[in-house]
Amino acid sequence: MSTNRLAKRASRLTPSPIREILSVASRPGMISFAGGLPDADTFPEVESLSFEKSDLQYGPSEGEPYLREHVANEIQGRGWQINADQVLILSGSQQGIDLVAKLIVDEGTKVAVESPTYLAALQVFKLFGADYVPYDIETVASAVSKESPTLLYAIPTFQNPSSSVYTTAQRQQLAQSCERGNTILFEDDPYRDLSYQECDKQAVCSFMEKGSWIYQSTFSKTVAPGLRLGYLVCSADLYPQLLMLKQAADLHSSRVSQRIVQNILSDEQAGLRLARLQTLYKAKRDSFDACLTTYFDDLATWELPAGGLFFWLQLKTTTPINTRLLLSAAVESGVTFMPGEAFYADGREAANCFRLNFSSTKEEDFEKGLSTLASIFKSGIAMQNPTVA
Amino acid sequence: MSTNRLAKRASRLTPSPIREILSVASRPGMISFAGGLPDADTFPEVESLSFEKSDLQYGPSEGEPYLREHVANEIQGRGWQINADQVLILSGSQQGIDLVAKLIVDEGTKVAVESPTYLAALQVFKLFGADYVPYDIETVASAVSKESPTLLYAIPTFQNPSSSVYTTAQRQQLAQSCERGNTILFEDDPYRDLSYQECDKQAVCSFMEKGSWIYQSTFSKTVAPGLRLGYLVCSADLYPQLLMLKQAADLHSSRVSQRIVQNILSDEQAGLRLARLQTLYKAKRDSFDACLTTYFDDLATWELPAGGLFFWLQLKTTTPINTRLLLSAAVESGVTFMPGEAFYADGREAANCFRLNFSSTKEEDFEKGLSTLASIFKSGIAMQNPTVA
Structure with a gap:
């Protein structure tokens, strides 16, 4: 031993x-x-899922250009102007938490988290030595100003576990608090498409006019988790490092998964689905x-x-x-x-x-x-x- | 910024x-x-590749039981007695390097590496703060004894980049040196099946009678890299931690990839292939x-x-x-x-x-x-x- x-x-x-x-x-x-x-x-029927022989070769660490483009288009359709070169394909959004923690969290780094929050995120930040600053959205401005956390992790839409949703005003205030405090915002948004009634869903990161941020989501809930595929979008300053960390973690995500997801998302029945x-x-x-x-x-x-x-x-x-x-x-x-x-x-x-x-x-x-x-x-x-x- | x-x-x-x-x-x-x-x-023809609807759900972090069993059987067939519960399925062997570095490498941790060695391994160990102890297999006993590295990373078979192969005597000596020095052995073996003439290939880890070790290989070279799938086997003391790190990294590897690889490996034409x-x-x-x-x-x-x-x-x-x-x-x-x-x-x-x-x-x-x-x-x-x- x-x-x-x-x-x-x-x-x-x-x-x-x-x-x-x-x-x-x-x-x-x-x-x-x-x-x-x-x-x-x-889940889709497996007979409807397809990929190509070229998907069996090594591919780019950033992810497939067609999928990055699709993600960028989808996000632009929400009125948020991001570019495909800010998109990094992930092997599920758990990987995004790992990459962000590697990039930002040292022993003693202050990480603000909702209380309660996603338990597997807590585990990863803790692994890298985070000191937690639990916050409540009602009082986040004072918490950020007082504690000056380096990173703030939030699930503003259909939060896990509470299922709560931030109002637009709260989203704006959270973005402002992070900008003022020079706090890096990490927004996790896995459930946004599992929406059963009208509510505010605009990404908090889209309100950030300056400062550093990472926004991530997953295809696990809307396509299938067994494919292990998600994505992140981030401010341009963080992209090169997150890309290097992605390459160091697993070279790139499964190209077969990427092709399958792309085929489903670009199918004309996707909206109906x-x-x-x-x-x-x-x-x-x-x-x-x-x-x-x-x-x-x-x-x-x-x-x-x-x-x-x-x-x-x-x-x-x-x-x-x-x-x-x-x-x-x-x-x-x-x-x-x-x-x-x-x-x-x-x-x-x-x-x-x-x-x-x-x-x-x-x-x-x-x-x-x-x-x-x-x-x-x-x-x-x-x-x-x-x-x- | x-x-x-x-x-x-x-x-x-x-x-x-x-x-x-x-x-x-x-x-x-x-x-x-x-x-x-x-x-x-x-690469196999895509028409020959199949998976099941149940593969689309979340799965175990350890990997699919059938694939862990297959890997264990294959290794046992080489005369090395390991069990399926020592097998951890990876999202490619690059992930094994990431997990091992996370488990073992702190700032200033001494890591012995061949000179030259696989560059992406050097990058990961360095990311976590490794101090390198370059070694030559001819003089590894004295290097380990003198420097007492915590971890030793080796590619004993068809080394990358040199393509050199350790003799059986060198393998035994390396295992002994690690045991004596309380050095954790990390053996990377991606090319063992790409063998063009008779040579010594017995895993160095199989000579370890005590001490801690990790052995890893990949399906990227013999099946297809685009699937991103590999595996590691390790001494029982390290398995629980590596499993927790695997879960924290990406929950589990693509189940679609695991099923495709299993189907190819268990096909009656696999040997011919x-x-x-x-x-x-x-x-x-x-x-x-x-x-x-x-x-x-x-x-x-x-x-x-x-x-x-x-x-x-x-x-x-x-x-x-x-x-x-x-x-x-x-x-x-x-x-x-x-x-x-x-x-x-x-x-x-x-x-x-x-x-x-x-x-x-x-x-x-x-x-x-x-x-x-x-x-x-x-x-x-x-x-x-x-x-x-």
Whole structure:
């Protein structure tokens, strides 16, 4: 065992709750509300997917020119003027987090994060030694001004795990705060196309008139995660370094994946395909919400998510309940969920909250899964709070 | 511009000579001896490649169980007892270098490397702050004993760029040296199946009875690089951390790529396919060697590579010639090659050596390319050494 010979950052590696829970979630018969897996019914038929022999050779680290162009056009269509040469194709948006952390985060680098936020981002920044500055969008201006973080990581649209959405005014204020504080803005936008009602979605980075920023999204939610493909767009000053880091990480992303995604996105049925996907998820969201009302109305509060894949629940009990401690009982009963703890930079023990995914489970399993889960939470609360029982 | 806000490692990023030269190499009409691209004639027909709808969902970070099992079986077939649970599927073997560097290399960590060695490995270790200890296999025991490097990176079979092969005795000695020095051995073995004559190929890691080690290889050379797929096997102590780093880097590798590779490897024609590939490359190697003899016999020395994709040439002139300075003239004449400089950890200015790839260029272009290159080297030597001219 050579632990004493490892890099200091190795001591900051912790087993991922996602991976642990997902490995349980894939057991036959398990009803999983834990992960963020898309509904497999949204995936294209494999017979419709094609690529070319030339895709089998090495390719450019930046990504395929046709896909970079497509991404740039799509973004320009939102009224945001970026160029294809600012686009870097990624092997999924998790890779964007790795590249940005490598570029910016040293031991002790201050990184502002929403509280709660995407747990796998927390893990990566921590690996590189980040000191977290948790912020709330309501008070972000003062947090940035006071703490002067080097990097700020935000999921402004259908946030993970809370599903909240920043208003346009909040987006403008966040961009201004970063500009004033010389804070690099890292905007993660994986769910923007999973939108079930009108809401503000303009990229915060598009409000940045100066300063450095990285905006990223993924094809995992709208095409298929198994292809491992995403992209980032960034301010021109950061592009050369991110490109070098991309090359050092994996030379380039799968050209087969890039061709498959391009063919799907440029198909004349692409718009229809996305509309169908939104309809499917909206129906599942509403069905899940109705089922939650039946079983969790007296137990927890939540907001109807305007987009994305998650419900974020807060237990009504005033007793501090660490929802992670209820997970093993849930798993034994054939249901998984994601405890709130892992989404907090400070790893608070009893957050009284948890995340439920509604996309990957079949609608007919909602009732069984949620009724089981409600019983477990009731028992858990009763055990920790006997006077209520 | 936020350069002052970037991580310290960002200052160690340097443009890759590979990427720069490859972007030139892809110009129409260019004869490229620069990269390490496989001959596209070795690629499978796309019609023969298939995957399944279930491959479109998220998958395990370790890689697909069937592919890990296949890799383990293949390695066991060489008489080396490893288990499938020691196998980690990678998004190409470049990713293995990134993960190992993350796990082991801090600023000032001593990393022993062959001199010359694979330039993209040098770039990654340097990014994380490595202090290089260049070694020669003849004297590796004393180098390890004296310098006590934390990590030793080796390409013992068809080395890049030199194409040299360690003898079995040298392999045993290297393993012993690492064990004695508590040095973690990182063996990179991308070319082992591109073998054109009998030679020692047993993995050095298989001689390690204790200590920590990582062994990696790729499917880029024997199947197709555009799929971006490789694997590593490691001592049990390192596996949990490398897995966590893999997950943090890109969650998992493309499942479509994994299925395609598995289908090709498990096809009953797989052995025949590999034999044909070896025959094709051996013929190209011999043709390239004959052409080199015609045009470079008075200019340079080289050894016939027993495997792999490269000839490594040493200029006969005693005048120091930085071959990089001849590259622009070569490119203007429509030929590229890889100057020796980038393969040295100490970046020596005038190494009098350069690497030529024989796999990616069509055989009918060897004569034109090598005769042009010989003229350029002759002129270059004459200009830097007027008395010879």
